[in-house]
Amino acid sequence: MATLTVALVVGAVLFGIGLYGALSQTNLVMIMMGVELMLGAAMVNLVAFWRFLHPEVYAGQMFVLIVMTVMALEMTVGFGIATGRFRAKGSVEMEEAQDLKG
Amino acid sequence: MGAFGLAAAWFGVVVFRTSSMVRSALALLFSMAAIGGMFLAMEAEFLGVLQLMMMATEMAIMAIFMVMYMMDPGGLSGMDMTHQKRASLAAGALGALGALAVAVLADWGPIEARVPAATAQVRELGIEIMERSMLIFETAGVTILTAMIAATAIAIQSRRR
The missing domain is CATH 1.20.5 (Single alpha-helices involved in coiled-coils or other helix-helix interfaces)
Structure with missing residues (x-):
């Protein structure tokens, strides 16, 4: 039981750090780093569930592949938005992005 | 696995504590590499190697973008790039505590000792x-x-x- 708990505790701590980063940072790239950490935490949990609870069911590993895809997609679209924003306003600071509302 | 977990969490904290963006990207790279190490320790070899390879590339690209788009990538002027710090800290702590409570208190059932090669x-x-x-x-x-x-x-x- 201890090893599963260790993995889940690491996942929980990483999720907390990522959530703090995503909410507290004003820069788009740093916000994306917070989201990456949260997705990393999800992957740790998924691998731990596969390894310690159901190693014969490979849907767990498949789920990790999908989360990795989501990480790559988040970076692609995030940097696309960052590039567009930087060209338009010369900054990727989200405090200055109030004009995106509505 | 515990050592890799500690490293992942420590470098995760460093990501948001350092003012240099390059150090921040490198810290995230090390955190993701430590997560890859955890996968290897949990005998998920394919996912571990995939994580290490993918994150090395991803974080290298991220570091380039950070230097391109940040106003102070070296962190030399000591700019504060955070807002709503207390609320974020509270939300992060609450999220982590909630997940910790589930991790520790839930009955996860029997643990499998062996995995396929x-x-x-x-x-x-x-x-x-x-x-x-x-x-x-x-x-x-x-x-x-x-x-x-x-x-x-x-x-x-x-x-x-």
């Missing part, structure tokens, strides 16, 4: 991808293509104007 794992994962989860896998591929087109369209929009 690495070669058998890769074979079974391949069969999973090509049979039961094929639609999901194909959907992921199409979504990547869509995201690439969308990101390119967003990035070149201002030039057309």
Whole structure:
């Protein structure tokens, strides 16, 4: 039981750090780093569930592949938005992005 | 596994504590590498190697973008790039505590002591991808293509104007 708990505790701590980063940072790239950490935490949990609870069911590993895809997609679209924003306003600071509302 | 977990959490904290963006990107790279190490320690060899390879590339690209777009990538002027610190800290702590409570208090059932060998794992994962989860896998591929087109369209929009 201890090893599963260790993995889940690491996942929980990483999720907390990522959530703090995503909410507290004003820069788009740093916000994306917070989201990456949260997705990393999800992957740790998924691998731990596969390894310690159901190693014969490979849907767990498949789920990790999908989360990795989501990480790559988040970076692609995030940097696309960052590039567009930087060209338009010369900054990727989200405090200055109030004009995106509505 | 515990050592890799500690390293992942420590470098995760360093990401938001350092004022240099390059150090921040490197810290995230080390955190993700430590997560890859955890996968290897949990005998998920394929995913561990994939995580290490993918994150090394991803974080290298991220570091380039950070230096390009940040006002102070070296962190020399000591700019504060945070807001709503207390609320964020509270939300992060609450999220972590909630997940910790579930991790510690839930009854997860019996623990499996053994896993299939690495070669058998890769074979079974391949069969999973090509049979039961094929639609999901194909959907992921199409979504990547869509995201690439969308990101390119967003990035070149201002030039057309």
